Amino acid sequence: GESVGLHLPTLSVQEGDNSIINCAYSNSASDYFIWYKQESGKGPQFIIDIRSNMDKRQGQRVTVLLNKTVKHLSLQIAATQPGDSAVYFCAARDSWGKLQFGAGTQVVVTP
């Protein structure tokens, strides 16, 4: 079946450094991808999305890269700040239009 998985359950990053969060998906027909951020005790927050006809999309301090060849998605956070500490989820839309979520990566920003 389809799956969306995150490579690392926890990522420790020093404040000011760049963070890279990786995600693999299994369905080559996935055509739309989203990254969410979830802080403790809060609902998920949409960060950025990308369609399969793009390789890269940039937002404010965030960049999503899509490599369809290896079915890999990454989220890059520039100049990581303490407020970036959260769980980050990737999601991929499958052939039936449903979003499949990864398990999440905990990002911990250290001073």
Add this chain to the structure above:
Amino acid sequence: DSGVTQTPKHLITATGQRVTLRCSPRSGDLSVYWYQQSLDQGLQFLIQYYNGEERAKGNILERFSAQQFPDLHSELNLSSLELGDSALYFCASSVGGGEGETQYFGPGTRLLVL
């Protein structure tokens, strides 16, 4: 504050019971999405409504149903509850049909089935 409201914040009930979770989208948003988040299953998309009509269906059990009313608020009905239904239930809304649009999440309803 995302502008999406959910009630109740917490709900404790017993197996076999039925509960209704309520969501009010952001003003002007036509789409409402429901998600379930549990420790063992992660975040799961359940269902989407757009302007009163079902738009997309995810991993929603037959015991669960949802609807969106003319005033665009939505309710998620969970029946014949099982212990495994204990989870956080999130509602999100977006302006239009979904793709390429930001989804704004509510604070969630924490359901505990005993």
